Amino acid sequence: MNDVVKRDGTEIAVDGARLWASLMELAQIGATPKGGVCRLALTDLDKQGRDLVVSWGKAAGLTITTDKIGNVFMRRKGRNEALPPIACGSHIDTQPTGGKFDGNYGVLSGLEVVRTLNDRGIETEAPLEVIFWTNEEGSRFVPVMMGSGVFAGAFSLESVYAAKDVAGKTVKEELERIGYVGTEEPGKHPMGAYFEAHIEQGPVLEDADKTIGVVTGVLGLRWYDCVVKGMEAHAGPTPMALRKDALQVATRIMQETVAIAHRYPPYGRGTVGFVQVHPNSRNVIPGTVKFSIDLRNVDNERLDTMDKEIRAFIEKTSKESGLEISIEQVSYFPPCPFEKGCIEAVAKGAKTFGYSTMEAVSGAGHDAVYMARLAPAGMIFVPCKDGISHNEIEDAKPEHLEAGCNVLLHAMLDRAKVASRKG
Amino acid sequence: MNDVVKRDGTEIAVDGARLWASLMELAQIGATPKGGVCRLALTDLDKQGRDLVVSWGKAAGLTITTDKIGNVFMRRKGRNEALPPIACGSHIDTQPTGGKFDGNYGVLSGLEVVRTLNDRGIETEAPLEVIFWTNEEGSRFVPVMMGSGVFAGAFSLESVYAAKDVAGKTVKEELERIGYVGTEEPGKHPMGAYFEAHIEQGPVLEDADKTIGVVTGVLGLRWYDCVVKGMEAHAGPTPMALRKDALQVATRIMQETVAIAHRYPPYGRGTVGFVQVHPNSRNVIPGTVKFSIDLRNVDNERLDTMDKEIRAFIEKTSKESGLEISIEQVSYFPPCPFEKGCIEAVAKGAKTFGYSTMEAVSGAGHDAVYMARLAPAGMIFVPCKDGISHNEIEDAKPEHLEAGCNVLLHAMLDRAKVASRKG
Secondary structure, eight states: OTTOOOTTTTTOOHHHHHHHHHHHHHHHTTTTTSSSBBOOSSSSSHHHHHHHHHHHHHTTOOOOEEEEOOOEEEEEOOOOSOOOOEEEOOOOOTTTOOOTTTTTTHHHHHHHHHHHHHTTTTSSOEEEEEEEEESOSSSSSSSSHHHHHHTTTSSOOHHHHHOOOOTTTTHHHHHHHHOOOOBTTTTTTTEEEEEEEEESSSHHHHTTSSEEEEEEEEEEEEEEEEEEEOBBBEESSGGGOOOHHHHHHHHHHHHHHHHHHHTTTOOOOEEEEEEESOOOOOEOOOSSEEEEEEEEEEHHHHHHHHHHHHHHHHHHHHHHHHOOOEEEEEEEOEEEEOOHHHHHHHEEEEEEETTEEEEEEEEOOEEEETTTTOOOOEEEEOOOOOGOOOSSTOOOOOHHHHHHHHHHHHHHHHHHOOEEEEE | TTTOOOTTTOOOOOOOOHHHHHHHHHHTTTBBBOOOOOTHHHHHHHHHHHHHHHHHHHTTEEEEEEETTOEEEEOOSSSHHHHHHHHEEEEOOOOBBBBBBBBBBHHHHHHHHHHHHHTTTTEEEEEEEEEEESSSSOSSSSSSSSSHHTTTTTOOHHHHHHBBBBOOOOSHHHHHHHOOOBBBOOTOOOOSSEEEEEEESSSHHHHOOOOOEOOOOOOOEEEEEEEHHHHHOOOOOOGGGOOOOHHHHHHHHHHHHHHHHHHTTTTTTEEEEEEEEEEEETTTOOOOEEEEEEESSSHHHHHHHHHHHHHHHHHHHHHOOOEEEEEEEEEEOOEEEEOOHHHHHHHHHHHHHHOEEEEEEEEEHHHHHHHTTSSSSEEEEEEEGGGGSSSSTOOOOOOHHHHHHHHHHHEEEEHHEEEEOOO
């Protein structure tokens, strides 16, 4: 990269205003009154968004291919077409009450990288690709990160084709309907490296007043469903000693979930987000309480220990209370450390511009987690306002988005190598 | 009463089979497939139930009067009509998934008392009355115990007339529609004493293997709405130290609610029955948790102490956590001790038949609570299966219902005095 960086202030830099304008234009498709975006995967709006991004890609001279799960690869030729492409990307589907930046920023910052290289007449050794993955959000169809997951072999094409939305429509028929079933077998696409720029979706960068998060990896997670069965009874006539209060027992486990996370800092996380009380009536002792447990850590051994501790606590609590308690793991992702070289390329890109940085760990899953199974991968975080995402008020500063895009540009050039330049 | 009780086994006793048959016949009106009853206040089914009970009352020679809130008084003449009547009763409206016995037993056991006295040609000094009160359950229209509450002056007639169901219909128009607006001013009805026979709706009698609960009073209660406000955030990206987890704080208060009840035995009760978590999503830290608190005790001083303790704990927890917590009392009933003479009349009635007894305290509210403000009052409890009520599987044994009715008969005679008998 040294050959393109001039320390006298003439480093290649993206056009932050053009990036912002594209983000705002794409955000019009599915725009909500509160300033957010609702563009669920494989809807008409998703098709409109895809068509717009593809048209921009074509205008930038990119070649488009689509695979059978609808992942779209937009390719810029390298001098050496035999080299695997240096890729970047994310997703453009959103949550029902989503924001303008989640995912969309990763795709459009890749497009801005290409536009910048075009403007400067820069050719890279390796080809570049800007990718958008199908149905990352998992709101309309489960599982989440569907397109990248199929690409990485985590799910079979057949199983996700059969996934249905609440109206009973399948992924396959909706993909066909919007015209995004490609011919390429998912995963049969070489990749030299993968970068994903993303808003942090958390408060750490803002809290620390840093511009760039150099992401070293993604937390592993274990999701559980827990059910405590007691006996519903009237709150008035039932003495304390004769109660089987499911909520009283469940709240002990909820407390312990958080306590476990505190025992494994700094990356231990423990959350109960969902609670369902039956019959949920003011003067009835709860008979059944169902709730979720979410445990995360950056280190697999620690995550395993957290798993053992919550299970042991539940067994002990069941014995002590005499109530039946079940715990079922419903999802598991091991921690995903990113490749050293990619992490360094991101750090170096930030240093080039003198951006303030900190090492960061992603608490949320991203398509990059699946890419890391196939190729060297890395991520770039930029702050988002109050750490809020998956919300119509999700917001980010243009200067932060521009900075992240500059880092993406230089990290990709670091990997793809500049072959020639006009300017 | 000694003049009518023969210790040689010829005590006056009710006809248990006739009582059971009437209970089963009334339970046909609004019968549910699971064996319960759905006969909500002031519906067509309530009218049918009222008409049936009134027709039985007329057949037994009773005089019917109705007051302006639809409470129905069925009167059997006494020798001295200047004496205030010795009354009994309860309600015939049910929960949406209610049982056959709750309330209905109190009314039909009163009818069986009258039928028994008619069969034996027994005349009492004081007149007797069998009453059913309007809308005790409060399912369709709030407040609960509406008819007896208006009678006792707890609510104004105007305020309850205006109460609406979910369809927007008012108590007044529904009362008029079913033809149960009487001319008598509520409360303008003398009462010498009031007895209410009822299934226990709790597990204590069954647990202790006793037939008759001699009810000494009703627990006082305080109901609260509690709201904890934190900040919703993604479960993955938000470190433990930066969280404002409303559920984590709310569960501490839920635990304390139960702990407080345990500190004031044997009649302390503490229940959280209702919980609402927002946004209630597996991977989102709860931003707001709303829940109910229900505290009860038999002694007003202890109930006050419990109130002070939960408020102090909430204040402390709010300071420690930095989260805003509100608590609002939404209902209050002071403890209601019954009149000594009525309690003794019940105990003596049970002794006459050699029934096993125990002193009991009602944890639930009953119309008798309001009657106790106006006249000497008492209650008779009989066991119900597994303590279950407000449920279609509510069940009670015919022999227990018969026993409770015999006790009611003798308690009423104890108060009304036998004037003459044929047999």
